Amino acid sequence: MKNYDIIFFDVDDTLFDFTKSEQEAFNKVFDKYNLLNSLKLYEKNYQEISKVLWRDLENGKMSLVELGSERFRRLFLDHELEIDAVVFNEDYLGFLGEQSHLVQGVEKVISDLSHKRLAIITNGYTDVQTSRINNSPFEGTFEHIIISESTGFQKPQTEIFDYAFNKLQITDKSNVLMVGDSLTSDIQGGINYGIDTCWFNPKYKENNTSIKPTYEINKLESLLEIIK
Known part of the structure; x- marks a missing residue:
């Protein structure tokens, strides 16, 4: 001691518990965009993208603002979804802020x-x-x-x-x-x-x-x- x-x-x-918080926020934001039924399809891909970007953040290769929309921009590009990544990220962060x-x-x-x-x-x-x-x-x-x-x-x-x-x-x-x-x-x-x-x-x-x-x-x- x-x-x-x-x-x-x-x-x-x-x-x-970030896993629980993130899951709740995901459920709410994907539901808002009528994509809840496909959430499992996107989640694994999102986690892979996010892991790379957070490591880039720690290494000083990108800013937090860039990371926020970039993770969803890459996700939507991979799945050919025409959604504004900046607005989607703002909605996601709003829901995430409710989770404790x-x-x-x-x-x-x-x-x-x-x-x-x-x-x-x-x-x-x-x-x-x-x-x-x-x-x-x-x-x-x-x-x-x-x-x-x-x-x-x-x-x-x-x-x-x-x-x-x-x-x-x-x-x-x-x-x-x-x-x-x-x-x-x-x-x-x-x-x-x-x-x-x-x-x-x-x-x-x-x-x-x-x-x-x-x-x-x-x-x-x-x-x-x-x-x-």
Whole structure:
């Protein structure tokens, strides 16, 4: 156990169940466009496209604004659908902002750590992430909510951590912990910045990368065993 005073949390698949949130938003937006019956046909293709684009975002090859419409532009091109990808993406993000499905055990963890300084660093859209947090039990819980769209930087870039440290007026990196589910975003970002990291890995994924987190947990409650 270590006496971490400041805990940075990722949002998607760390605090919130993004799979459930995304599925709900998909159902609503595809229903709006009368495409719900074909959703399964598009989903796998969308996931493949999205994975590539989010990796490009992390590597600084595209902006978040570009990613939003580009994923649907490519999807509609693949399936020969004449739909405005920009408008469709706006509708999708609107529905996504309504979703606040929590990861199992997260309410207890946040409650038990309420005596610590808690903050969020998340890659994503400001309106969407803010709406989801405000519609959850965590409204007002976090000292700062740092969102990539607002800062102009995203994890794993060191600049987003500079922004966070300035916001929270942190001078000592040794008592800060970054918690998240993504090796390439959360953990690599923390490592790049010289802070300890905790990889939340509920699906027991194999780590075949050179990225080595300080800790690895499979249940969020295990975080309480790490933090003094």
